[in-house]
Amino acid sequence: MIKIITATVLTATMASFSFAQKADAKSKALLDGVSAKYKANKNTYFKFAYGTGKNGKVSRTQTGIYYTTPSQYKLKIMGTEQIFDGSKVYNISAEDQEVTIAKANGQEMMFSPTNYLSSYKRDYNAQYMGKRKVGTTSADWVKLTPVKNNGIKHVYIYVDGAKRQLLKVEQYATNNDVAVIAVQDYRANQNLASDMFRFNKAKYSNYLITEI
Numbered sequence: 564m565i566k567i568i569t570a571t572v573l574t575a576t577m578a579s580f581s582f583a584q585k586a587d588a589k590s591k592a593l594l595d596g597v598s599a600k601y602k603a604n605k606n607t608y609f610k611f612a613y614g615t616g617k618n619g620k621v622s623r624t625q626t627g628i629y630y631t632t633p634s635q636y637k638l639k640i641m642g643t644e645q646i647f648d649g650s651k652v653y654n655i656s657a658e659d660q661e662v663t664i665a666k667a668n669g670q671e672m673m674f675s676p677t678n679y680l681s682s683y684k685r686d687y688n689a690q691y692m693g694k695r696k697v698g699t700t701s702a703d704w705v706k707l708t709p710v711k712n713n714g715i716k717h718v719y720i721y722v723d724g725a726k727r728q729l730l731k732v733e734q735y736a737t738n739n740d741v742a743v744i745a746v747q748d749y750r751a752n753q754n755l756a757s758d759m760f761r762f763n764k765a766k767y768s769n770y771l772i773t774e775i
Contacts, residue, residue, distance in 0.1 A: 585688045585689070586688065586690075587689065590689040591689060593724055595680075596727045597727045597728065598677065600727040600728075601680070601751075602633065604752055605752050606630065606631065606751070607631050607632075607750075608630050608748075608749065608750040609746055610628050610746070611627055611628075611744050611747055612627075613626075614742070617739050617740055617741065618739050619741055621743055627641075630755065632760070634649050635649050635760040636760070643655065647667070647760070648760050648762060649667075651666055652664070652665045652666075660769060660771065662762075662772045663773050663775065664773070677729055679707065679732060680720075680729070683707050686710060687709055688707070697730045698730075702721040703721070704719060705720045706718070706720075714738070715737065718734045719735075721733075728749060729746055730746055731743065
């Protein structure tokens, strides 16, 4: 199930382009401000709704949680848990009772809901679109357009400019698929358990464990 996320919401972040990128002053200030805030945190927690669908309409929604530090993360969604401990990625499926372990390839931290905040600088043109309501918040709305054809038509990012917080990301693909991440809860600098980002093999003695 994790592959669903990396193949849709995060598709465009897996490549680096050398084409010229443009961003107006307002959008740049907003995205850079939110990014700087998150990077300054010792850890960050998101609870989010992840929705997918076609023709601009979300037809399926799942709730996920995401813990991250500058170099590690834990993601839980759709009955699957993914842990990156800084050197290896562990995909844990409770339904299949299976664990797959893979070596880091340098792209692990791209799985963050905030990845577009930094990837826009090389991959997208950014345009400030004004204000839109996200829940009860009057959010600042930024449109990202890829500088090169990458399967993405455009991405909308909604942020609370005053609090420098990400509220929602909407990705629209050229095949009319849509994927949305809406942040439901955000916390920073918590006292996390020392083993939060550690894979404990003893807990999965009945699982098939495969290292690739």
